[in-house]
Amino acid sequence: MGIEVSTVGVTKSFGSQNIWQDVSLTLPTGEVSALLGPSGTGKSVFLKSLIGLLRPERGSIFIDGTDITTCSNKELYEIRKLFGVLFQDGALFGSMNLYDNTAFPLREHTKKSESEIKKIVMEKLELTGLLGAENKLPGEISGGMRKRAGLARALVLDPQIILVDEPDSGLDPVRTTYLAQLLIDINAQIDATILIVTHNINLARTVPDNIGMLFRRRLVMFGPREVLLTSEEPVVGQFLNGRMVGPIGMSEEKDEAQMAREQALADAGHYDSATEEIEGIIPQMKATPGMPVRQAVERRRRRVLDILHTLPPTAQEAIRESMNAEGATETFAR
């Protein structure tokens, strides 16, 4: 089963440039969470901080109870083995074929024999739909296959936490959906805690159990998907609908005057043709039929019911509705 990851008041800067501050969140055990945010808000920096590749100057990061910001290098080395990470570019070795790329962590971190390694590598290549492509070099395959190979490699050490940076980058919408389905199916099969970092609206609406958003060096919110998807925060609405009107600008955040000018244009109908607003919540992606039941679903249900009274009324209503819909399909299926 997955492992809980939590950050408490973490702050990260590079020199005088503060990236984000006071970020506190908990990735619940075995659930799928997404962290959204415009480009450059420090999503990748956050992901790298969670595995201890970057060290925040304030706050704590607890992985299974150990604070990786203060633990020894030896402890950190052990904790890293709990993670499978799919970096944005797949981070494959260009001169190694897919078999050797996938086998790499096993050869590096375990004393397994080549025959044991082969069994695991072939299993993960099959899981990610890459059987038959073992001998290909990363340069000889499509972007989608490279992503899947990166995922196969991220899975060989049986990670309890899977971090995925921009799974959609370089992929068309159809391949992105396949990859998203693969992540959900993997969650159903191994019950790992998953964090997906993305600016893909569609992924955010359909895949995760929980969603958070980084903006203006802060975590705007983090919680059950329904909270963000029904949020009336201007920045959230703008982001989810890909609108130009709102606090997010082309290269940076807008000032009040700019926002007021645009709002006047918007009120006059200038942007109407460019905005197709999506209202409410679309159903969450389910594991492919035949897969084990996602254990996270029932755990999350209990967890969310416990905190329901603390959530905004619109989110509470959306949660009740989706739980009723879930219940209805289950009864129907029986």
Ligand SMILES: Nc1ncnc2c1ncn2[C@@H]1O[C@H](COP(=O)(O)OP(=O)(O)O)[C@@H](O)[C@H]1O
């Ligand atoms: N190793 C680093 N050294 C200095 N600045 C960095 C480093 N890594 C990232 N940054 C800066 O941190 C900011 C956030 O980057 P990043 O996490 O890649 O954003 P995102 O993934 O949300 O698009 C950027 O301004 C980037 O230039």
Ligand SMILES: [Mg+2]
């Ligand atoms: Mg990034």
